[in-house]
Amino acid sequence: MSMTHRERVLAALRRQEPDQVPWVENDIEEALQVQIMGRADFTPPELCEKLGLSGFGAHFPTGAAADGQGLVTKETYKESYYNPQKVTFDFFPPWIAKMGADPDTGRTYIEKGLLVSEESLKLFDQFLPDPNHPGRYDRVAEWLDKYRGDYAVFARIRLGAASTIESMGLEEFSYAQVDNPELINEIHRRFSEWSAAVVDHLNDMDFDFFWANDDLAGNTGPFMSPKVFRELLLPNMKIVAERIKKPWIFHSDGNLFPIMEDLLSLGMTAIHPIQPSAMDIGKMKKEYGGRVAILGNIDLDYTLPLGSEEEVEAEVRDRIKTAGPGGGYLIASANSLTDYCKVENVLAMSKAIKKYGKYPLEG
Amino acid sequence: MVNVLQEIQEGVINGQAPRVKELTQTALAQGLGPQTVLNEGLVPAMAVVGEKFQKGEFFISEMMISARAMYSGLNLVKPLLLSQKAESKGKAVVATVQGDLHDIGKNLVCMMMEGGGYEVVDLGVNATPAKFVAAVKEHQPDFVMMSALLTTTMANMGKTIQALSDNGLRAKVKIGIGGAPVTQRFADSIGADFYAADAGEAVTKANMLQIGGNA
Numbered sequence: 213m214s215m216t217h218r219e220r221v222l223a224a225l226r227r228q229e230p231d232q233v234p235w236v237e238n239d240i241e242e243a244l245q246v247q248i249m250g251r252a253d254f255t256p257p258e259l260c261e262k263l264g265l266s267g268f269g270a271h272f273p274t275g276a277a278a279d280g281q282g283l284v285t286k287e288t289y290k291e292s293y294y295n296p297q298k299v300t301f302d303f304f305p306p307w308i309a310k311m312g313a314d315p316d317t318g319r320t321y322i323e324k325g326l327l328v329s330e331e332s333l334k335l336f337d338q339f340l341p342d343p344n345h346p347g348r349y350d351r352v353a354e355w356l357d358k359y360r361g362d363y364a365v366f367a368r369i370r371l372g373a374a375s376t377i378e379s380m381g382l383e384e385f386s387y388a389q390v391d392n393p394e395l396i397n398e399i400h401r402r403f404s405e406w407s408a409a410v411v412d413h414l415n416d417m418d419f420d421f422f423w424a425n426d427d428l429a430g431n432t433g434p435f436m437s438p439k440v441f442r443e444l445l446l447p448n449m450k451i452v453a454e455r456i457k458k459p460w461i462f463h464s465d466g467n468l469f470p471i472m473e474d475l476l477s478l479g480m481t482a483i484h485p486i487q488p489s490a491m492d493i494g495k496m497k498k499e500y501g502g503r504v505a506i507l508g509n510i511d512l513d514y515t516l517p518l519g520s521e522e523e524v525e526a527e528v529r530d531r532i533k534t535a536g537p538g539g540g541y542l543i544a545s546a547n548s549l550t551d552y553c554k555v556e557n558v559l560a561m562s563k564a565i566k567k568y569g570k571y572p573l574e575g
Numbered sequence: 576m577v578n579v580l581q582e583i584q585e586g587v588i589n590g591q592a593p594r595v596k597e598l599t600q601t602a603l604a605q606g607l608g609p610q611t612v613l614n615e616g617l618v619p620a621m622a623v624v625g626e627k628f629q630k631g632e633f634f635i636s637e638m639m640i641s642a643r644a645m646y647s648g649l650n651l652v653k654p655l656l657l658s659q660k661a662e663s664k665g666k667a668v669v670a671t672v673q674g675d676l677h678d679i680g681k682n683l684v685c686m687m688m689e690g691g692g693y694e695v696v697d698l699g700v701n702a703t704p705a706k707f708v709a710a711v712k713e714h715q716p717d718f719v720m721m722s723a724l725l726t727t728t729m730a731n732m733g734k735t736i737q738a739l740s741d742n743g744l745r746a747k748v749k750i751g752i753g754g755a756p757v758t759q760r761f762a763d764s765i766g767a768d769f770y771a772a773d774a775g776e777a778v779t780k781a782n783m784l785q786i787g788g789n790a
Contacts, residue, residue, distance in 0.1 A: 321676045383639055386637075387643060432773055434634055437633075514758075517727070518726065552725070
C-alpha cells in the first residue's frame with residue numbers, strides 16, 4: 213500500500229517499515245538548491261518533488277536576499293530572527309561569537325567564541341532574541357500552512373551543547389572543564405532554557421518532527437570525555453529534550469559510540485548523520501537499531517562531492533541493504549547537501565533511492 | 576632528581592598547568608638541564624597523551640588541557656634552550672591550506688609536535704601555496720604539515736605540493752597531511768609523504784621519518 217511522504221517518514225521514525233525508504237536532508241545549501249532547480253523562486257515542495265524528498269525544513273532562497281544564520285552581529289540578529297525575509301524553518305540561537313566570512317566563497321565561520329568569563333555572560337542579553345516574541349512563529353506558521361502539503365516538515369533546534377562549545381571556543385571550553393566547570397554549566401543552562409522556551413511554542417505548531425543540531429564530536433570521538441559529557445552537558449540537554457512533544461532527530465557529526473548510552477537517555481527518535489568516516493552503520497543498526505531510528509551515512513567526504521554517479525548508486529544500494537531491513541532507516545547525506553556536492557551526484561542519489569528503496573527490499 | 580621528571584610527566588598527563596610550571600622551576604633549580612626537562616619530562620608525557628587519545632582513553636578536551644600544562648613547562652625551558660643554541664629534534668611548518676579556516680586540528684598538531692620536541696612554525700589558517708613556499712625557503716623545515724576540514728579545500732594540498740616542486744623544494748621536506756575528509760588514499764594520490772589520522776599520529780609518523788623509517 214502506498215503511503216504519503218509524511219506517513220513514510222513518521223513510520224520510519226517509529227522504526228516501522230514504510231513502503232519505501234524515505235529521504236530527508238538536514239540542510240541543502242541554497243546555492244545547490246538553485247543549481248538543482250535552475251532558478252531561485254521555487255517553493256520547498258517543488259524542490260522535494262524534483263528530488264523525491266519526503267520532507268523539508270531548514271531554509272530556502274525564496275524571498276529577499278537576507279542573511280540566515282550567516283554573518284550576524286548582536287545588532288542585526290534579533291531583527292532578522294523576528295522578521296525572516298527568506299523561507300526558513302530554523303529556530304537556532306545565535307553563536308555568541310566573533311564571526312568571519314571567507315572572502316572567496318562567502319562561507320561563514322566562527323573566528324572566536326566570546327563567552328569566556330562570568331563577565332561575558334551579559335552578552336546573552338545583547339545577542340539572544342526573545343524566545344516568546346511572536347514574529348518568527350507567526351511567519352513560519354504561514355509558510356507551514358502554505359507549503360506543507362503531504363510532506364513531513366521539521367523545525368531545526370539546538371539542545372545547547374553546540375551553542376556552548378562554539379560560543380566558548382573549543383580551547384576555552386576545554387580549559388574551563390578543569391578551571392571553571394560552573395561557567396560551562398551556566399552557559400549551557402542559558403542556551404538550553406532558551407531552546408526549551410522555543411520548543412514550547414513549536415510543540416503547538418504543525419511540525420511533524422524536530423531536528424536538534426548539536427555537533428559535539430570529531431571523527432575519533434566526542435570532543436570531551438564521556439564523564440564531562442555526562443556531568444556537564446547531558447543534564448542541560450535534557451532541559452530541552454524533556455519538553456519536546458514530537459518525534460525528534462539528534463544530529464552530531466563524528467563518532468558518537470563512546471557516549472551512545474548517555475545520548476540515548478535523551479529519548480530521541482532517531483540519530484543522524486552516522487558519518488561513514490567516524491561510525492559504522494552496520495554496527496549502529498545491529499547494536500542500537502532496536503532502540504532508535506537511523507538517518508544518513510551517504511558519504512560527504514568523497515562520494516557526493518568527488519565520486520562518480522555509479523559510486524553514488526552503489527553506496528545508496530549498500531546503505532539501504534545494511535540499514536533498511538525491518539524499517540527504521542531514513543536515507544540522507546552524512547551531514548547535509550553542501551554546495552560542493554556535484555548536482556549530477558545528488559540526482560543520481562535521488563534515482564538510486566527510488567530504484568533500491570522500495571519495500572520489500574532486494575535480498 | 577628522577578622523581579621531579581616523573582612528577583612533571585604526571586602533571587602534564589593530568590593536565591595540571593600550575594603544578595607543571597612549579598615542577599619545571601624546581602627541576603631547573605635542582606640543576607637539571609632544559610634539554611633533560613624537555614626530553615625526559617615534557618616530551619614523553621605528551622607521547623603518553625597522544626597514545627591515550629589514539630586508544631580512545633583521552634578526548635580532544637583532555638589533550639588540550641594536557642597541552643596547556645606542557646606549555647607551562649615548555650615556556651620556561653624554551654628560552655634556555657635557545658640561549659644554549661640547543662638543537663631541536665626537527666622543524667615543522669604547519670597550516671591549514673588555502674580556503675580552509677578551521678584550525679582546531681591544526682592547533683592540535685602544533686601542540687603535539689611542540690610537545691614531541693619539534694620546533695613549530697605555525698602559519699595559521701588559509702595559507703596559500705605561495706605562503707608555504709615562502710615559509711619553506713625562510714625556515715628550512717624538515718616537515719610541511721597541512722590540514723583541511725572541507726572536501727573542497729583538500730585540492731589545495733595537491734596544489735601546495737605542486738608549488739613546492741615547481742620551486743625545487745619538494746625533496747627538501749617531508750609532507751604530512753590530515754583533516755576530517757583526508758585519507759591515506761588521498762595522501763597517496765597527491766604524493767604526500769604521510770597521512771596522519773590525528774595529532775598524536777602526526778608526531779609518531781614524523782618521528783619515524785626522522786630516524787629514517789617509513790611513515
